[in-house]
Amino acid sequence: xxxxxxxxxxxxxxxxxxxxxxxxxxxxxxxxxxxxxxxxxxxxxxxxxxxxxxxxxxxxxxxxxxxxxxxxxxxxxxxxxxxxxxxxxxxxxxxxxxxxxxxxxxxxxxxxxxxxxxxxxxxxxxxxxxxxxxxxxxxxxxxxxxxxxxxxxxxxxxxxxxxxxxxxxxxxxxxxxxxxxxxxxxxxxxxxxxxxxxxxxxxxxxxxxxxxxxxxxxxxxxxxxxxxxxxxxxxxxxxxxxxxxxxxxxxxxxxxxxxxxxxxxxxxxxxxxxxxxxxxxxxxxxxxxxxxxxxxxxxxxxxxxxxxxxxxxxxxxxx
Ligand SMILES: [Cu+2]
Numbered sequence: 001x002x003x004x005x006x007x008x009x010x011x012x013x014x015x016x017x018x019x020x021x022x023x024x025x026x027x028x029x030x031x032x033x034x035x036x037x038x039x040x041x042x043x044x045x046x047x048x049x050x051x052x053x054x055x056x057x058x059x060x061x062x063x064x065x066x067x068x069x070x071x072x073x074x075x076x077x078x079x080x081x082x083x084x085x086x087x088x089x090x091x092x093x094x095x096x097x098x099x100x101x102x103x104x105x106x107x108x109x110x111x112x113x114x115x116x117x118x119x120x121x122x123x124x125x126x127x128x129x130x131x132x133x134x135x136x137x138x139x140x141x142x143x144x145x146x147x148x149x150x151x152x153x154x155x156x157x158x159x160x161x162x163x164x165x166x167x168x169x170x171x172x173x174x175x176x177x178x179x180x181x182x183x184x185x186x187x188x189x190x191x192x193x194x195x196x197x198x199x200x201x202x203x204x205x206x207x208x209x210x211x212x213x214x215x216x217x218x219x220x221x222x223x224x225x226x227x228x229x230x231x232x233x234x235x236x237x238x239x240x241x242x243x244x245x246x247x248x249x250x251x252x253x254x255x256x257x258x259x260x261x262x263x264x265x266x267x268x269x270x271x272x273x274x275x276x277x278x279x280x281x282x283x284x285x286x287x288x289x290x291x292x293x294x295x296x297x298x299x300x301x302x303x304x305x306x307x308x309x310x311x312x313x314x315x316x317x318x319x
Contacts, residue, residue, distance in 0.1 A: 030183040031209045037229065038202050039126045040119060040185040047115045054104050054111075121188050127165025127201040134160075135289040136179060138172030138190050138212065140260040140309050141219025143179070146289055152242045153249050153288075156263050157279035158227045159242070161235035162205055168198045173258055173292050174309025178214035181227050187213050193296025202229035219262030226279070245274035246281035249288065258308035 036042040072081050117123075124131065135146040146153040158181075160166050170179055170190040180186030185200040202208075212223040230238060247253060247270065256269055257280075267280065275281050295302055305312040 030206050032182050035183060037183040037204065037206045037208055038185065038200055040200055041183055043115065043119060047111065047119075050111055051108060054107055058101060058104055121185065121196070121198045124165060124167070124199050126199065127163075129165070131165035131167035131199070132161060134158075134166055134168045136168050136170040136190070137289065137292055138170070138174065138177035138179070139258050140174045140216060141212075141223040141262045142257075142266065143210070143212065143223065143225055144257065145225075146284070147239070148287070148289065150239050150243075151283060151285065152239060152246060153282040153284055154242055154246075155257070155266070155280040155282075156225050157276065158210060158225050159235060159238040160202055160227065160229050161232045162202050162229045164201070164232070166200050166202075168200070169195050169289070170198060171195050171289070171293055173295075174260075174307075175216050176214055177212045177216060177223075179210070180213050181208055181210040183208040184227065186210075189214065193293060195293065202227075205229055205231060205234070217260075219260070219265075222262040222264065242281040243283055245272070246283045247272065249282035249284040250286070253282070254288065259313060260309065260311070 030037050033041040033044045033048075036045050073079075073083075118125070133147070133149055135148055137144040137146065142155050143158075144153060144155050145158050168179075170188065171194060172190045172192050174192065176189060176191050178187045178189050179198065180188075181200070183206070184202060185198060188196050188198045190196055206229050208227040208229070210225045210227045212220065216223070228238070249257075253270060257266055259266070261269075263278065263280075267278070270280055271277075295306070304310050307313055
């Protein structure tokens, strides 16, 4: 047999451990509801931990008792373990085996019911009015954030004030997409011609990743954005920055934006030196959101070259 030179496993293990630790640190920067940055994700976390703990009441005894019973009642000489081949019923055991799961399911249902209503994305229970209104449009492969009351829009950077409710209305101008900012709230689906809502509140200034969780083709992995929660004065400054440095979002620029391009590709066409490398800033006047929505409400199928998300729409980026 050929001699295989096995590398010394210790340095390899150390590298693996270091990698894991450093990865968990880069990932941990509030990209998960396990590190919640707002009340909704915080409740989601509690809910997960509670459900896990309840399920463990059934799982842990099984994991512990199966090997113990197999070991203790195995066939061997001079065994001190009881051997009762005629045994067939124990009320106590039956009560335990059925009662505990019933209790667990009942408790889980109770908490699930409560959490489902508490965490209803349409509910405004977590913040006071006036909420900041944001219209969100899913495109291939970016999210467009429209601030209808501020006359601005952005792609790749989603600025929000802290401690104030953000009331989002979502749709897409392409295939179904799923919006999520794990550290805050979500996920929620959006479909063309329809709207859904999502309300969220950020507790403290923080940068959080947002994404689309519904696979939609080539640029899917790049459909991420930075959610920047800022104190109110910084948020106002950010709005001013977007207003001062943004380009007009009109039918022509929207046409380019809506094509099947990832953020880098659209950045190359629409980006200017005044914008961050990974974000687009816009100013706008018209009610773009409703014109996007109503395009699907004509009672007839939308022509294929008028549908972002099709190869015929505009000049699709070839790749
Ligand atoms: Cu729908």
